[in-house]
Amino acid sequence: MKILLLLSILSYSVAEIHKSDDVDLLKNGLTELLTTGVAPQYFKDVAKRHQLDLSFSKPPSLMGLSAIDTCDLCGKFVNVVMTMRHIIPEFILKNTIVGACEELKIEANRVCSGVIDPQLDVIFYILKNGKDVKAEKFCTLLLGSSCHNEFDYFNWTIDIPPKPSKLPEKIASRSSKNIRILQVSDLHYDPRYTAGSSAACGEPLCCQDDQGAASDPNDACGIWGDYRNADTSRKVLDEALRHMSTQEVDYVYFTGDIISHRVWSTSEAKNLETEREVLDLLRNTFNVPVLFVLGNHEPHPVNMYAPEEIKTNGLSTKWLFDILAEELKGLISENALKTSEKGGFYTLTLRPGFRVVVLNNNVCGKDNLWLAYDSFDPYGQLTWLVQVLEEAERNGEYVHILHHIPSGHHSCLGTWSREFVKIINRFSETINGQFNGHTHWDEFFLYFDESDPSKATNVAFNGASLTTYSSNNPSYKIYDIDPQNYKVVNFEEWTFNLTAANLQPEKPTVDWYKLYSFRETYGVSSMEPKEINELLTRMIKDKSLLQIYHKYKFRMGSDGYCNDDCHKSNLCRIVTSNVADSYHCDEIMRKYDEQNKLT
Ligand SMILES: *[C@@H]1O[C@H](CO)[C@@H](O)[C@H](O)[C@H]1NC(C)=O
Ligand SMILES: *[C@@H]1O[C@H](CO)[C@@H](O)[C@H](O)[C@H]1NC(C)=O
Ligand SMILES: [Zn+2]
Ligand SMILES: [Zn+2]
Numbered sequence: 001m002k003i004l005l006l007l008s009i010l011s012y013s014v015a016e017i018h019k020s021d022d023v024d025l026l027k028n029g030l031t032e033l034l035t036t037g038v039a040p041q042y043f044k045d046v047a048k049r050h051q052l053d054l055s056f057s058k059p060p061s062l063m064g065l066s067a068i069d070t071c072d073l074c075g076k077f078v079n080v081v082m083t084m085r086h087i088i089p090e091f092i093l094k095n096t097i098v099g100a101c102e103e104l105k106i107e108a109n110r111v112c113s114g115v116i117d118p119q120l121d122v123i124f125y126i127l128k129n130g131k132d133v134k135a136e137k138f139c140t141l142l143l144g145s146s147c148h149n150e151f152d153y154f155n156w157t158i159d160i161p162p163k164p165s166k167l168p169e170k171i172a173s174r175s176s177k178n179i180r181i182l183q184v185s186d187l188h189y190d191p192r193y194t195a196g197s198s199a200a201c202g203e204p205l206c207c208q209d210d211q212g213a214a215s216d217p218n219d220a221c222g223i224w225g226d227y228r229n230a231d232t233s234r235k236v237l238d239e240a241l242r243h244m245s246t247q248e249v250d251y252v253y254f255t256g257d258i259i260s261h262r263v264w265s266t267s268e269a270k271n272l273e274t275e276r277e278v279l280d281l282l283r284n285t286f287n288v289p290v291l292f293v294l295g296n297h298e299p300h301p302v303n304m305y306a307p308e309e310i311k312t313n314g315l316s317t318k319w320l321f322d323i324l325a326e327e328l329k330g331l332i333s334e335n336a337l338k339t340s341e342k343g344g345f346y347t348l349t350l351r352p353g354f355r356v357v358v359l360n361n362n363v364c365g366k367d368n369l370w371l372a373y374d375s376f377d378p379y380g381q382l383t384w385l386v387q388v389l390e391e392a393e394r395n396g397e398y399v400h401i402l403h404h405i406p407s408g409h410h411s412c413l414g415t416w417s418r419e420f421v422k423i424i425n426r427f428s429e430t431i432n433g434q435f436n437g438h439t440h441w442d443e444f445f446l447y448f449d450e451s452d453p454s455k456a457t458n459v460a461f462n463g464a465s466l467t468t469y470s471s472n473n474p475s476y477k478i479y480d481i482d483p484q485n486y487k488v489v490n491f492e493e494w495t496f497n498l499t500a501a502n503l504q505p506e507k508p509t510v511d512w513y514k515l516y517s518f519r520e521t522y523g524v525s526s527m528e529p530k531e532i533n534e535l536l537t538r539m540i541k542d543k544s545l546l547q548i549y550h551k552y553k554f555r556m557g558s559d560g561y562c563n564d565d566c567h568k569s570n571l572c573r574i575v576t577s578n579v580a581d582s583y584h585c586d587e588i589m590r591k592y593d594e595q596n597k598l599t
Helices: 004-012 020-036 041-050 065-088 090-103 107-131 135-146 236-243 268-285 317-326 334-342 378-394 414-426 499-500 516-524 529-541 543-553 564-575 583-595
Strands: 179-184 252-253 290-292 346-351 353-357 398-402 432-437 445-446 455-462 475-481 490-495 511-518
Touching: 041 236, 065 090, 065 107, 065 135, 090 107, 179 236, 236 268, 236 346, 252 583, 268 317, 290 317, 290 353, 334 346, 334 353, 353 378, 378 398, 378 414, 378 455, 398 445, 414 445, 414 455, 414 583, 445 564, 455 490, 455 529, 490 516, 511 516, 516 543, 529 583, 543 564, 564 583
Parallel strands: 179 252, 252 290, 353 398, 398 432, 432 455
Antiparallel strands: 179 475, 346 353, 445 455, 475 490, 490 511
16 A cells, blocks of 8 residues: 655665675665766666565565665665755756666656656655755655654644543434444545456556556456456446445445555546546435545545645645535535645534544655655644544534544554544543544554553544455445444444456356454454453454454455464554554563463
8 A cells, every 4th residue: 555655665675685785886876876867887787686676565674674774775865866956957856766766677667757756746845845854854754763763853742631520411312223334445446447457467556458468367357356456447336336325324434545556647637537536426326425535545646645835736735625625515514615625624413413523644644745844733633623522522422533544554653643542532432433444454443541551442443445455355344333322333344255256257246245243253242442452352362263353354355364473463453553652562462472372
């Protein structure tokens, strides 16, 4: 999901080079290439010798390079760019950097230029206009705390009012019938999906109309999709909407990511057209309110949510906020339209006493390079969130919060994550449900009290994904919600078997089935944070539960094998909602080791 851009690519590209003199050659070669515009022969030789062919998405920790080397190279590289910007025209600098990506065979040439070119526009703007821009700041965003302490550059707080000694009474609900909510996430609609083309294409997204037919039948993209790097065709989208609309639900939550992973050929005009098409489709398919959340894939270039003050054409994200507001007209108030237009977030009441807050939390993502320009509470969104929650508390409302990126996701800026968790905990009696997406996995996340780490305060459910990208069976969820307090009572997950579907290409539809329902599968009597926390204790002792969790994570799309490290990683994800705090992850891994005698 994570598209790293050139700086990290170039930094990572030395990853497989263990001989330090080669690292030096590469560093010097890069500097020379950037200074002269010509790749020296020794640089080409190093690149060739190591056949650098690294995927965009590998985290640096998986590669052999030491963190210090990577960090060092990144810093050097940004500094060279900062200096050169004053000496040679930007377009030459751009061509050279794209050339370096091509030379190193980091990606196919068109992917190098398609991804790097527009991202460089953002970088150049920040270098030119940003206050206090340092190479270290960029490299911290790109490489994380292994490079520099993130909090040295990104550390801010939001004012949160204290809890009143007595909470106002909640508005009584007159309904006794469970509310049903359908959650669909991460559509990644791919208008160019072509059955029969190659699913082993060597680019970030395969099955494209311009990638040629598969030479090996095993590599042919299926009629209903592919488990490899492939997104959702129109055929699958239509079939999913057909099936979802047969479900009886009261509301639909769509938790973001409409645009495909063809990240090298996005544009404002193309994205705008696709956004409009899909949002219209969602709105018109269901005859109930559909709440839209923005994902990190909506903007052009991918991940880049520009601050409000950036008005420059091609850099501003205003067009996206405008289309969101347009699609929400009639559903939300004039006031709510204002915040949608400002930063892609809004609030509305679905019925008396039941409020939904939709956030654009893609601004927490470190892939969003605008954070190097200004990271402080982008769009004033968290400050606004506190005000909305305070008012909801005063008015006796319950709240659901929708956002795209789970707050404990490794791509989220630590300070954003920490402040968000503080807000959730302060208002945990008011917030009775959180729903997110982005990971494409069926998973959930627990929030814990800061002063009493044994106390779970909130749960966020991930909507998994409609896209298969990657190893997933397409899916959506239906939640049963208590009509009195709007807590999640249970959910069921719906999916189809992609392998089986592709074996019957003549069938006009696929066989959707209910994969499982949560309470029955995990044997819990409620979905309260406390009960889910106790479930974790049982999971540590019962590997069969952990195996089930892992298989359902992909909706049975992967072979499902999970070893100890894999179980530990799944558990760690569940208990991490504040990315800046590893306490709960460390604890649960320790308990797992203890239980399984691994220490
Ligand atoms: C963030 O800044 C605050 C206030 O200056 C400081 O007390 C705190 O230690 C900093 N956090 C980190 C993780 O460095
Ligand atoms: C999916 O279908 C294939 C082909 O019929 C079958 O081999 C496989 O076991 C099925 N997987 C699941 C999880 O049902
Ligand atoms: Zn996604
Ligand atoms: Zn996403």
